[in-house]
Amino acid sequence: MSSTAPVLKLARVVGHPGRAAELREALLALEAATRREPGCVAFTLFQALSEAEDFVLLEHFESAAALQSHMQEPHTQAFFAKQLVAGVKAIDVSSLGR
Template identity: 60%
Template sequence: MASNPVRKLARITGKPGRAAELRAALKELELATVTEPGCREFRFYQAISAEDSFVLIEHFTDEAALKLHLQLPYTQSFFARQLVDKVEAIDLPG
């Protein structure tokens, strides 16, 4: 049975005044996530015109790989920091 890749584009809005902290936390998360066996791509970009605005591109081999990623300690630690004000995600074609 073929697995369905999971690809998302997420627009992340950080809490005001915490852009540098969010950028550092996203970089840590990116470095850890790209080593996961089910991760094909996990990259973030910061907007030039709005320092609190970031875009994250994530691509996992399947839904199980994404679910595992969300349960890992470094992912949980990222969310526990509460640096994010809002996330808008859209699915991309696999």
């Protein structure tokens, strides 16, 4: 993937048991801040109905460089510093169906 190609990912975020509400609030704050970033096309949060600690993020950035910049943003670093996430599995869907 070139650094100028659009990046579209689905990320499953699993929180630590008993911390779903705290993770949800942190993810909502991350969502709001990320949507204001240059290069962010979409950043949308979904919460599972059956498992309170399971979330999915739809992430769409203009380029790999924009995604890399997002990962260095203070609000992104602050989110991960809270250590609310037990695991993340990301799927790159940028090139599927092409």
